[in-house]
Amino acid sequence: MKITLSHGAGGAQTQKLIAQLLNVIENRQVNGGVGLDHLDDSATIPYQGGNIVFTTDGHTVDPLFFPGGDIGRLAVAGTVNDLTMMGSQPLALSLALVIEEGLDSTCLEKIFLSINEACKEAGVAIIAGDTKVVEKGAVDKLIITTAGIGVTDKVIQDNGMQEGDKIIITGEIGNHGIALLSQREGYSFQTSLQSDVAPLNKLLEPIWSYRIHAAKDPTRGGIAMVLNEMAEKSGFNIVLQEDAIPLNPEVRGACEMLGLDPFTLANEGKAVIAVHPEDAEQVLACLRKHPYGEKAVICGEAREKATAPKVIVQTCLGRRIVRPPLGEIVPRIC
Amino acid sequence: MCVAPIGKILQIKGTQAICDFEGVQKEISLMLLPTAQSGDYVAIHAGYAVQLVQDYKKLLQEMVVRNVLGEQMLVKIEEENKKLAGQEIRIMNFCGTHEYSIVKYGLRDLLPNNIKLVAGPGCPVCVVPSQEIVTALKLLEQEEIILTTYGDMFRVPTPYGSLKEAKAEGKDVRIVYGIDEAVKIAQKTDKQVVHLAIGFETTAPTTASALLQITESNNFSLLSSHRTSLPVMEYVLKNNIMQGVICPGHVAAVVGEQAFAGVVDKFHLPLVISGFEPLDVLETVSLILEQINKGEAKLENQYVRVVAEKGNQVAREAMEKVFTTEDAVWRGFPLLANSRLVLKEEYACFDALKKFSFTEVEDKEIKKNACLCGKVLQGKHPKECALFAQTCSPENPQGPCMVSQEGPCFIAYQYQ
Numbered sequence: 001m002k003i004t005l006s007h008g009a010g011g012a013q014t015q016k017l018i019a020q021l022l023n024v025i026e027n028r029q030v031n032g033g034v035g036l037d038h039l040d041d042s043a044t045i046p047y048q049g050g051n052i053v054f055t056t057d058g059h060t061v062d063p064l065f066f067p068g069g070d071i072g073r074l075a076v077a078g079t080v081n082d083l084t085m086m087g088s089q090p091l092a093l094s095l096a097l098v099i100e101e102g103l104d105s106t107c108l109e110k111i112f113l114s115i116n117e118a119c120k121e122a123g124v125a126i127i128a129g130d131t132k133v134v135e136k137g138a139v140d141k142l143i144i145t146t147a148g149i150g151v152t153d154k155v156i157q158d159n160g161m162q163e164g165d166k167i168i169i170t171g172e173i174g175n176h177g178i179a180l181l182s183q184r185e186g187y188s189f190q191t192s193l194q195s196d197v198a199p200l201n202k203l204l205e206p207i208w209s210y211r212i213h214a215a216k217d218p219t220r221g222g223i224a225m226v227l228n229e230m231a232e233k234s235g236f237n238i239v240l241q242e243d244a245i246p247l248n249p250e251v252r253g254a255c256e257m258l259g260l261d262p263f264t265l266a267n268e269g270k271a272v273i274a275v276h277p278e279d280a281e282q283v284l285a286c287l288r289k290h291p292y293g294e295k296a297v298i299c300g301e302a303r304e305k306a307t308a309p310k311v312i313v314q315t316c317l318g319r320r321i322v323r324p325p326l327g328e329i330v331p332r333i334c
Numbered sequence: 335m336c337v338a339p340i341g342k343i344l345q346i347k348g349t350q351a352i353c354d355f356e357g358v359q360k361e362i363s364l365m366l367l368p369t370a371q372s373g374d375y376v377a378i379h380a381g382y383a384v385q386l387v388q389d390y391k392k393l394l395q396e397m398v399v400r401n402v403l404g405e406q407m408l409v410k411i412e413e414e415n416k417k418l419a420g421q422e423i424r425i426m427n428f429c430g431t432h433e434y435s436i437v438k439y440g441l442r443d444l445l446p447n448n449i450k451l452v453a454g455p456g457c458p459v460c461v462v463p464s465q466e467i468v469t470a471l472k473l474l475e476q477e478e479i480i481l482t483t484y485g486d487m488f489r490v491p492t493p494y495g496s497l498k499e500a501k502a503e504g505k506d507v508r509i510v511y512g513i514d515e516a517v518k519i520a521q522k523t524d525k526q527v528v529h530l531a532i533g534f535e536t537t538a539p540t541t542a543s544a545l546l547q548i549t550e551s552n553n554f555s556l557l558s559s560h561r562t563s564l565p566v567m568e569y570v571l572k573n574n575i576m577q578g579v580i581c582p583g584h585v586a587a588v589v590g591e592q593a594f595a596g597v598v599d600k601f602h603l604p605l606v607i608s609g610f611e612p613l614d615v616l617e618t619v620s621l622i623l624e625q626i627n628k629g630e631a632k633l634e635n636q637y638v639r640v641v642a643e644k645g646n647q648v649a650r651e652a653m654e655k656v657f658t659t660e661d662a663v664w665r666g667f668p669l670l671a672n673s674r675l676v677l678k679e680e681y682a683c684f685d686a687l688k689k690f691s692f693t694e695v696e697d698k699e700i701k702k703n704a705c706l707c708g709k710v711l712q713g714k715h716p717k718e719c720a721l722f723a724q725t726c727s728p729e730n731p732q733g734p735c736m737v738s739q740e741g742p743c744f745i746a747y748q749y750q
Contacts, residue, residue: 002499002502003502004501186510186515187515189358190358190360249356250357252356253357257378259337315438317404320437323728326728327498330486331484333336333380333532
């Protein structure tokens with residue numbers, strides 16, 4: 001089999017590929033913590049009564065600078081968010097750069113200023129790093145690989161969702177995906193949309209004291225992907241109200257225009273949360289106090305146990321099943 | 335058969351216009367709708383305005399009260415259905431976008447059990463036979479070309495792989511929103527650019543118009559898999575029993591209402607040209623049921639806000655100028671007379687096959703698997719296919735009906 005871009009698009013094929021590769025690894029877990037088998041946002045190592053939370057992430061984006069952010073902010077936010085979705089407090093990151101020969105150094109300086117800003121915002125430090133330069137053409141401009149470490153007493157896992165839980169989305173979906181797509185050759189268009197790329201640890205910090213059963217950041221593959229993961233790992237169907245899901249009119253317009261499904265578009269500053277129904281309103285109120293959570297909504301709930309759990313969307317008239325996206329997001333004409 | 339979102343013209347610059355989609359702006363071509371004015375709402379397909387939209391404000395207001403209207407429509411369907419006393423009614427749609435709407439809004443769930451909405455061969459991607467994609471793949475192998483095509487085509491499997499896999503192997507395959515983007519790519523390179531064109535009478539005029547606008551180019555050419563919609567509609571209705579037809583609204587916007595009159599005469603069925611909002615589809619179903627109950631069989635136009643009696647003459651003329659028809663095989667169908675649009679002799683300079691002295695791969699050269707997509711597109715249930723859910727799944731599709739989110743196999747797979 002040849003690897004295609006779909007294998008990296010975050011959908012079902014990505015999952016299948018990594019599951020296959022990871023099979024080879026025999027040591028998969030430390031001290032009974034969350035390990036490779038869980039394919040969660042981060043791993044955990046139980047340590048002295050608490051948990052060390054650890055993750056790694058590779059970042060590549062075209063273009064390096066996009067409306068609302070750049071690869072630097074993306075790298076920090078992505079790593080911080082993976083740590084955050086486990087309920088942890090992120091502490092520190094490492095940065096490894098693979099730079100293509102010929103990249104302008106001012107470009108790197110700009111990216112580092114942005115990394116610094118994002119770290120300050122999230123309250124994390126960069127404490128280790130590595131730099132490699134490769135021949136022209138060996139990579140496309142720049143790849144940033146990070147590792148992140150955090151700590152938590154209570155671990156929030158993907159499989160923790162329970163029957164009756166309310167589903168919260170912290171804001172408008174798809175803004176990042178459309179902002180990036182607008183820059184692409186072959187179907188460029190003008191939009192005032194900005195990527196939502198942001199570290200979410202401060203937004204979510206106040207809600208961990210409530211009964212949060214699962215949390216995920218819907219990056220590649222969009223909410224279609226993470227909702228399916230939550231359903232599958234917990235074994236419960238999820239029912240969503242389509243009208244409740246926050247959608248920027250420009251995202252809706254662009255999706256109409258290109259024939260795309262906003263559920264499959266990437267986000268870099270949103271969380272999907274499953275919370276005990278009695279706590280849902282309070283959690284929502286907490287989220288709405290933070291600028292990144294102003295448009296948070298309760299938009300669905302976990303329903304009955306199922307052998308093949310599904311994500312079902314109630315539309316204005318009927319209902320449909322949402323599947324994990326397959327492959328890259330491409331516009332359609334029919 | 336074709337996605338045609340509605341945008342508002344903000345500004346006209348010669349033959350181009352800036353169009354607004356709820357705040358997102360895109361440059362589109364007015365070549366097929368030269369009379370459009372600033373402020374008009376237009377239906378846009380593959381980067382070209384294809385028809386004016388009347389009463390767009392009214393549509394927006396209707397959408398606000400969609401729930402109420404939807405319920406009224408369902409009550410009406412229920413009333414008509416009572417008179418049918420449980421008789422099974424099969425209504426076929428011939429447009430992928432109708433199927434998309436039916437799936438997206440979950441309309442099948444809302445209808446009485448005896449009313450079956452059947453997806454017909456309305457997806458231009460699904461009906462292109464393997465050999466035409468294999469031809470593109472072989473051309474990519476033989477020549478140093480850039481191949482452009484529409485996103486829908488990218489994943490369609492053939493026994494020799496897909497365009498997506500060709501790209502993974504290093505071939506230069508690019509997805510475009512419309513043919514104009516492909517022409518732009520050609521203007522910026524010395525390489526040969528070949529556009530694999532698919533689609534029915536909504537897309538074919540955009541291809542024709544693009545070619546008519548090229549005055550000087552020796553690096554742009556075409557593989558035409560364009561099809562005409564009437565031959566397949568007639569074939570399906572001849573070989574399958576349907577009680578009504580939801581006619582493709584955007585094809586009708588180009589060919590005009592009257593183009594379908596002959597089908598009614600031949601098959602004595604209710605045919606309703608329909609819009610694509612969920613309410614449009616429900617209204618169309620109720621109109622068909624009403625006709626059945628009255629014992630009528632006529633052509634009705636539910637989509638008057640876009641479809642004019644005569645269609646879009648400019649678009650038709652462009653298509654007729656550039657293309658002629660030939661008999662062609664469709665995926666899962668036998669040879670259908672006059673069903674493929676190919677370049678006329680005068681435009682042979684744009685014919686990729688002639689340019690590269692390349693012969694199209696023939697049907698008999700293609701290894702066949704047990705895929706029944708062709709039959710599924712005539713109303714057969716996907717479960718009757720031996721591959722279904724065995725070797726064929728959305729992750730590993732064996733045929734086009736499992737590729738597209740609206741493909742009958744893809745849908746059946748989810749609900750199994």
